[in-house]
Amino acid sequence: MSQINILWVDDEIESLKSQIIFLENKGYQVSALTNGYDALEFLKENIVDVVLLDESMPGITGLETLAKIKEMDIQVPVVMITKNEAENVMDEAIGSQITDYLIKPVNPNQVLLSLKKIIDNKRLVAEKTTNAYQQEFRSLFMALNSNPDYKEWMEIYKKLVYWEMEMGKADSPEMMEVFNTQKAEANSEFAKFISRNYTSWMSPKQLEQPVMSHTLFKEKVFPALDPNVPNFFILIDNLRYDQWKTIQPIFAESFRVVEEDTFFSILPTSTQYSRNAIFAGMLPVEIEAKFPEEWKNDDEEGGKNLYEEKFFAAQIARLKKDLKFSYTKVLNHNDGQHLVNNIHNMLNYQLNIIVYNFVDMLSHARTEMEVLKELAGDEMSYRSITASWFEHSPLHQALKKLADRKINLIVATDHGSVRVKTPVKVIGDKQTTTNLRYKHGRNLNYDPKEVLAVRDPKEAGLPKPNVNSSYIFAREDGYLCYPNNYNYFVNYYRNTFQHGGISLEEMIVPVARMVSK
Structure with a gap:
């Protein structure tokens, strides 16, 4: 362990000599000061890893010192040590973003445990994650080589996403390299699986086939609609499963996830094909036959996704569903603000479809713009920028306006990206x-x-x-x-x-x- 520098600030520092010697014997470098003024001057000139700060000091209190430390924009973790167990003191300290607090009298092991928790946390998490993945590596390897069916492939992919996100937290380049090799092998096997099975899934006589774009509404959405409350179906264009797992906690602040699943996008995994298939409830070849004027092939002029609302109306008519629905497409920030302003009006409909087109724009813009290539250079930063977008998006604002209303919410996408x-x-x-x-x-x-x-x-x-x-x-x-x-x-x-x-x-x-x- 490289030298860890601790600043301990307490007006009774003389009585803590034995505690300081204990920490120094454990390999920590401890600087001791008796008041907040000296502490602030010390922090201007010296880098420390943790501040141990007495709450009750004459002159400038621990809470006041803490506020000044935060004003200096020092990201140093602060452990508040206090005799005072009053709830308002704890609330103020926690609100001021202390990292931990200890109640006096403290024994040396309490302090040591707090320091380990703060300083060694990342290393311990990395070690635990690495060890756990090493154990999982073999079971994933065996799963990949046991001719998995489409259900098993969905489970394999969910596990790979879980480990990819855990590895991101662990910050272990060596293990990430091992993981990336395994993920590449998984994609190689998956491509062979799709080559063998895809065309058979297109046959209506095939008994065993996954839920796909053209059967999503029939199999997953219509059965999940609640007749007693307004239903919202939100399609976030081009949202990968790992990106969904990144924004799921933001949804969870206002909504309870009752079911999470995956389905297969049809080929080509592009908006024109997969999203039209979702709303029409048909394969592209069937859409072209039934809507020859509206369907546009790649080489034809005109927008390729202009008739989703019409396709959906035809789908509910075909399935004999009596549904009063609204359809909203958000292509830019103005559309997003319009959604925020009108979201309450949607409560009058049984089903509200919202197509939100940010992530797709992000992936295309990332190709064209050097600054976005820097910001979203790999999977981890791509997830991070998606989470940042969603947290501050009009979509999130609109949904927060509905958080106190009883609604049923289904979130999906049309395809992912690689x-x-x-x-x-x-x-x-x-x-x-x-x-x-x-x-x-x-x-x-x-x-x-x-x-x-x-x-x-x-x-x-x-x-x-x-x-x-x-x-x-x-x-x-x-x-x-x-x-x-x-x-x-x-x-x-x-x-x-x-x-x-x-x-x-x-x-x-x-x-x-x-x-x-």
């Missing part, structure tokens, strides 16, 4: 689509080992824009680049978050139901 690292060379004609994680066209040239190819789009529930059209999907962390300007595009897009292809992060996505507390 950080791409491995370029895959593809050759196509002018009609080939531009998405980096999937392409369709007539004359695609590619290495079949690097992509999932679907020669007959209808087998994957997809429209066939041209007679000879086929689709290819990038797998794992691959991204599809053309030979012209190849090196430029490879470097430009490496480490950006993309969607449309096959990965755990893009395909296994959250759906959660909450009720008012």
